[in-house]
Amino acid sequence: MRADVFSESKRSEVMRAVKGSDTAPERAVRAAARAAGFGRRYRLGGRGLPGKPDLVFASLGKAVFVHGCFWHGHDCKRGARKPKDNAAYWSAKIARNRTRDASVLKALREDGWKPLVIWECETRDLDALTRRLKAFLA
Secondary structure, rough: OOOOOOOHHHHHHHHOOOOOOOOOHHHHHHHHHOOOOOOOOEEOOOOOOOOOOEEEEEHHOEEEEEEEEOOOOOOOOOOOOOOOOOOOHHHHHHHHHHHHHHHHHHHHHHHEEEEEEEEEEHHHHHHHHHHHHHHHHO
């Protein structure tokens, strides 16, 4: 195990800066929803639904999650990156996140919702993202 390059207080500050909502990938998905013609048909945060989806299209019965590739263990280059420090902790955390994500999607489907997961790496191409959202919401 390597020593952390930051002091304990600096590491805490860095981790506090990691946003949980209104991230750049979430804003990109909202822009794509507007571009697809669904700008006024969603609400944010999904309170009351399993997993609190990032965008909820209640009239359509559809929910959209925007997942960070690292935090949710995507198989892209960024998601496949393994931390060298505290590797056992991070591997277990990402595994728990993946398990939780699968159970949340299952619970939504059982409640009659149609969920969609959009990965952080997919938000870089706005045209492709808009086409995918339009196909999902149509």
